[in-house]
Amino acid sequence: MNVLLSGIVGSTAYGLAHEGSDIDRLGVFAAPTHAFHGLHRPPESHVTTVPDSTLHEAAKWCRLALGGNPTVMELVWLPEDLYEMRTAFGDELIGLRRSLLGRGRVRNAYFGYATQQFRKLQSRRSGASSPEVRGRMEKHARHLIRLLEQGQELHSTGELTIRLPDPERVRDLGAWIADRPERAEDFLSRAEHLFDQPGVLPEQPDERPAQDWLLRVRAAYYTPEPVGEAVRSA
Structure with a gap:
């Protein structure tokens, strides 16, 4: 997996952890772009319990964030010391976090x-x-x-x-x-x-920055597969 951004979330991030609390990790990864071209789409999430870790594929993470999912949203608002992996694409995702809000x-x-x-x-x-x-x-x-x-x-x-x-x-x-x-x-x-009172957020999130980011991720992780024997013989 190409992990773009990951960090520690949950009770540790809130400051509510106690002795024996689990350490929860959340991240975003990019599946290889060619994996979307076959009969079966690649897994959208990878979840483990030992350790407690959830990684969402980039498109799924964006959909959840645009829906306002509180758990997913944590990842782009963490204190700096709680990030464990930050790539250039991860930094970009943090930078567009306000556009995800509606x-x-x-x-x-x-x-x-x-x-x-x-x-x-x-x-x-x-x-x-x-x-x-x-x-x-x-x-x-x-x-x-x-x-x-x-x-x-x-x-x-x-x-x-x-x-x-x-x-x-x-x-x-x-x-x-x-x-x-x-x-x-x-x-x-x-x-x-x-x-129910007026706030500072737009009524709906702006999907365009997330869409642009995702298309650039797809381009960056596209490696053409070798042409098959049947195609070459044709």
């Missing part, structure tokens, strides 16, 4: 993912006496707060802060909400109200 998609993705965390909180509350379940509830609550605050930041400023300025506050909120999951409703309601 108001409706950011709202739907970040608010939608936070709402999913709320549902998970509610579904687990009957087992909250179990230390394992309690730990998961606190994790869902932390993700809910983080997603809402990151989404609101993007909506209001067009910027995304990955490393939380006050991770202890988010940990404390996670425990507080896990005690009574309905406490999250106020956070969701306030975020929904903000998302």
Whole structure:
């Protein structure tokens, strides 16, 4: 694989990691261009659990980012020290990150993912006496707060802060909400109200920079295959 950009994401990047936390890695790679010319397209993602790593093919990564996917979006907003691989194409991808943002998609993705965390909180509350379940509830609550605050930041400023300025506050909120999951409703309601107000983002992302970048990636990784025997004999 031709890895273009990769780095450490997840709890380590947020500043929420604890002893025993997994280190999550995310990256973008370019499949050889000739691989798209046959009967079967190359794999769009490579995922491993030991270590925890996800690599998305360039086109898939762009589609996910243009859709506002919060996990994918982290990769182009990481602090400098969390990048493990940066190529010229990776730097270009970081440079076009703002063009990937659209108001409706950011709202739907970040608010939608936070709402999913709320549902998970509610579904687990009957087992909250179990230390394992309690730990998961606190994790869902932390993700809910983080997603809402990151989404609101993007909506209001067009910027995304990955490393939380006050991770202890988010940990404390996670425990507080896990005690009574309905406490999250106020956070969701306030975020929904903000998302309904005018922000700095365009209504839709601009796909043109991503399209231009992807075409240049395809050109750079195109190596013509040798002509087959049947073609030569013809």
